[in-house]
Amino acid sequence: MKPASAIDRRALLSGLAALSIASGVLFPASTQAQTPPIAMQQPTKPNVVFILADNVGYGDLGPYGGGEPRGAPTPRVDQLAREGLRLTQFLVEPACTPSRTALMTGRYSIREGLSLILVPGGPNTLSARSVTMGELFKSVGYATAIFGKWHLGKDPQSLPTAHGFDEYYGIPPDMTWDSSTYVDKIELTHFAPAPRDVLLARGPQIVEATAGGELHDVKPFTPEVRATIDNELVDKSIDFMRRQKAAGKPFFLYLPFSMGHIPNLPSSEFKGKSRTGNYGDKLMEGDYHVGQILDALKELGVDDSTLLVFASDNGPSGEAFREYGNEGTPDMGSPGPFRGELGEATEGSIRTFCFIRWPGHIKPDTTSYAMFSIMDFFPTFANIIGAKLPSDRPIDGVDQADVLRGQSETGKRDSLLSFIGGDLVAARWKQWRVYFTDVYPTGIGPQRQPGPGSASAPMAGYPKIFNIEMDPHEDLNVFGLFPFASEPAIKIVEEYLASVKQYPNPPAPNVTQFQSAGR
Numbered sequence: 001m002k003p004a005s006a007i008d009r010r011a012l013l014s015g016l017a018a019l020s021i022a023s024g025v026l027f028p029a030s031t032q033a034q035t036p037p038i039a040m041q042q043p044t045k046p047n048v049v050f051i052l053a054d055n056v057g058y059g060d061l062g063p064y065g066g067g068e069p070r071g072a073p074t075p076r077v078d079q080l081a082r083e084g085l086r087l088t089q090f091l092v093e094p095a096c097t098p099s100r101t102a103l104m105t106g107r108y109s110i111r112e113g114l115s116l117i118l119v120p121g122g123p124n125t126l127s128a129r130s131v132t133m134g135e136l137f138k139s140v141g142y143a144t145a146i147f148g149k150w151h152l153g154k155d156p157q158s159l160p161t162a163h164g165f166d167e168y169y170g171i172p173p174d175m176t177w178d179s180s181t182y183v184d185k186i187e188l189t190h191f192a193p194a195p196r197d198v199l200l201a202r203g204p205q206i207v208e209a210t211a212g213g214e215l216h217d218v219k220p221f222t223p224e225v226r227a228t229i230d231n232e233l234v235d236k237s238i239d240f241m242r243r244q245k246a247a248g249k250p251f252f253l254y255l256p257f258s259m260g261h262i263p264n265l266p267s268s269e270f271k272g273k274s275r276t277g278n279y280g281d282k283l284m285e286g287d288y289h290v291g292q293i294l295d296a297l298k299e300l301g302v303d304d305s306t307l308l309v310f311a312s313d314n315g316p317s318g319e320a321f322r323e324y325g326n327e328g329t330p331d332m333g334s335p336g337p338f339r340g341e342l343g344e345a346t347e348g349s350i351r352t353f354c355f356i357r358w359p360g361h362i363k364p365d366t367t368s369y370a371m372f373s374i375m376d377f378f379p380t381f382a383n384i385i386g387a388k389l390p391s392d393r394p395i396d397g398v399d400q401a402d403v404l405r406g407q408s409e410t411g412k413r414d415s416l417l418s419f420i421g422g423d424l425v426a427a428r429w430k431q432w433r434v435y436f437t438d439v440y441p442t443g444i445g446p447q448r449q450p451g452p453g454s455a456s457a458p459m460a461g462y463p464k465i466f467n468i469e470m471d472p473h474e475d476l477n478v479f480g481l482f483p484f485a486s487e488p489a490i491k492i493v494e495e496y497l498a499s500v501k502q503y504p505n506p507p508a509p510n511v512t513q514f515q516s517a518g519r
Contacts, residue, residue: 045140045385046358047241047306049253049293050377052103053286054096054149054177056260057316058352059336060283064088066334071275072283076291077355080310084357085404086367091416091428092314092352092374094345096176097151098419099313099374100256104132104152104163106378106389106397108496110419113506117343118151120174124509125153126163131390133378134164137252140387143244147233148256151176154215161209165254169208169236171221171229177261178324179204180226227265230257234289238296245300255293259286262317262324262331277329304359307384309377311354314342337472345418345426347433347468356404363406370411371428376400394499415492422508424496427489432482433474434489435464463489 060066062074063081093099097118098109109115113124126132134144145167146160153159154174161168172179183203186192192199205217206225219225237255244251259282266273266281270288274280290310297303316333317324318341324331335341335348342349354372356362375397382389383401402408418426427434465485466474479486 044305045142045250046361047244047251047253047302048137048142048381048385049237049241049297049306049308050103050255051290051293051308051310052100052148052254052256053259053310053312053353054256054261055314055317055333055342056283056286056312056352057333057335058338058348059334060260060316061287061353063355064353065336066283070280070283070334072273072280074283074287076287076294077310080290080294080308080355080357082365083359084308084355084364084366085362085406087354087356087372088367088369089371090311090352090354090374091350091371092312094314094349094418094420095343096149096313100149100151101126102373102375102396103313103377104134105130106133106375106395107393108375108396108417108419110422110508111394111396111503111505113509114152115419116421116509117176118153118174118509119511120172122509122511124507125155125174126158127506128157128162130163131393132160132163133254133381134160134252136164136378136382136387137385138164138166140385141250142385143240143247143249143251144254145237145240145251146170146254146256147236147240148254149176149258150256156214159209159215161211161213166211167208167240168210169218170206170233170256172204172207173215175204177226177258178263180221180223180265181263183220184223223263223265226258226263228267230259230285230289231267233257234292237293241296241300241302245302256313257286257289259283259289260312260316260333262321264324264331277331279329279331279333307356307358307361309354309356311374312352313374315340315344315349315352317342338468339472339474345420345435346474347466347472350416350418358404362404366406368403368409368411370400370403370409371413371416371430372400372403372411373397373413373416376413380404394503415488417492417496421510424493427492429485429488429492431467431469432485432489433466433468434486435466436493438464462486 058064062078063086067074093102093109095117098115101109101112101114105112112130137144144165146165148170150160150173183199186199200220204221206219206221207215208218209215237253264278264282266278266285270281270285273284297306315335318332322330322332338348338351340346340348378397379389379399380401383399389395398412400411403411414430416428425437462479463486464477465479467478
């Protein structure tokens, strides 16, 4: 059944609002409205390092219950948790491109036309009008670099070096880590018969570029390169930081490395180190690389003046990719107590790990349950570095600097919307998850409730509601018990729809529907 679009759900939303109002339950207004950043210029701007893992689940790392019990100890990440802040309600978008768009722009990915995973040849790409985190830092004098995965498009106007980054080295900017296997798969299927050297020359390439410049091919992106790419990315990151320290310039380093993404091909140093195959080996390797960055900050003497974030862009890969070339062991992570995997809108897909370390500003060995979206880093960093946010577009992120400094337990966010393509599929409000389209929880098929909760078709029935504190695994649809929980979710949706009237979204990504010629 095709999900209804967000705009077409107005009749459903109005009906639910009437049902909730009739119940006589009143709720405070949503606190997700944008709060302007505090006008603030610090005497010395901190360096910022943002390390982004790829599809590592909430339950994979030691500080969240993984690590040693998962057969893959993570001692350096454990150290990071002791030295900084651990977020336990860090929320992302359902897939790679959407989450990275939200991080870079501080906006729901649908506002940038990038609410699906970018596929080579697809029509959607980062716009020249987009304002990214690279431009935010560049506007106040930072040196900027990205080493790793961009995944927001390869068109000239979409490259990181067209959006404020001075340096870029990484995998094809419109592809992800499994593109390293494309040539082998082409040979397997005889999809494009040609000698291997020709296929390698035509296939995915490691690329590099500098600000305003064109992409240059460096070498073919092969499984062998995939196994060692994070070594290269970390070495380049350390070199970049060393150069900026010598130049006396603050820096923003974005290191979206490969830890966690299929195919998890560990380097020779980590092959067989874990007890759970390639996935565990790669977790241990990623842990080592995080430690290298921490050590480099100390060696360079910038440890106390650097804000470091280590987070994941999505929940784990799961059933869809578990046999991805991993020698019989599942190439998949753990969502911890939650349900879901990459690509879904369930809690285990959109909640993952995040650590933030900033000596002298963030209290060590602390935990926050404040709801914190990946979009919130954009306005939070703007506050910290004294940069101005764009004023000609909605910014969906909120300034969470008070959460970082331990001055707020709850933060400025109590809600979040989830989109897949052009569809608004779910909302979070406090502990409630509200689905506006049918939900197929991983592993159990369609969920049905007796009575009113059995109606689940979009526009024809009621939403599904789960209380993720009572029921983290989302096993029980409680719409019949707590129908009033839909009211604040509806209000959030209505606020979003009002913003779209004022600032229309670009066309949503879609590679299955095409306009007829001449239309």
